[in-house]
Amino acid sequence: MFVVRRIRADDGALLRSIRLAALADAPGDATTTLARNQAHDADHWAEAARVNAMGGLQATFFAESPEADGAEAVGMIGAYANRDGVVNLVGLWSAPGYRDVGVANALLAAVAEWAVTAGADRLRLWVVERNEFARRFYESESFEATGATMPYEPDPRINQCEMVRQLH
Numbered sequence: 752m753f754v755v756r757r758i759r760a761d762d763g764a765l766l767r768s769i770r771l772a773a774l775a776d777a778p779g780d781a782t783t784t785l786a787r788n789q790a791h792d793a794d795h796w797a798e799a800a801r802v803n804a805m806g807g808l809q810a811t812f813f814a815e816s817p818e819a820d821g822a823e824a825v826g827m828i829g830a831y832a833n834r835d836g837v838v839n840l841v842g843l844w845s846a847p848g849y850r851d852v853g854v855a856n857a858l859l860a861a862v863a864e865w866a867v868t869a870g871a872d873r874l875r876l877w878v879v880e881r882n883e884f885a886r887r888f889y890e891s892e893s894f895e896a897t898g899a900t901m902p903y904e905p906d907p908r909i910n911q912c913e914m915v916r917q918l919h
Contacts, residue, residue, distance in 0.1 A: 810831075838866035893916050
């Protein structure tokens with residue numbers, strides 16, 4: 752089993768560890784690189800944790816499992832609110848061995864709850880067009896493709912597709 756919680760201000764080292772694990776596991780799905788994130792110092796991660804732990808503009812959530820073999824978290828998602836009622840989702844990741852068991856669903860539910868309290872009326876994300884698994888997952892979570900695309904930063908020959916979910 753696992754629990755989802757919002758990041759705490761003192762979780763900088765955990766944020767770094769989980770973000771680097773996610774980038775190492777799925778390097779072709781992020782708009783940043785493992786090397787770029789490894790180069791950030793401890794102050795960067797501490798500040799990111801502090802900012803994501805409070806307020807209604809951005810948040811990070813972890814999924815934790817007491818059964819995890821030495822791991823401190825088995826999943827993560829980040830979110831930030833726009834002024835137009837949209838909360839953007841970034842970096843959804845479940846650790847190997849914790850996929851297809853509800854971790855990603857629980858992380859999305861936590862963000863949706865936070866988004867409603869932040870006054871948002873919809874969630875938005877961008878998914879790499881070649882990632883059919885992710886697209887199908889998001890569709891199962893009531894996200895719909897809008898038809899909008901933009902180039903994928905690491906390789907502009909590939910597009911990202913916008914998906915939106917209404918919050919009611």
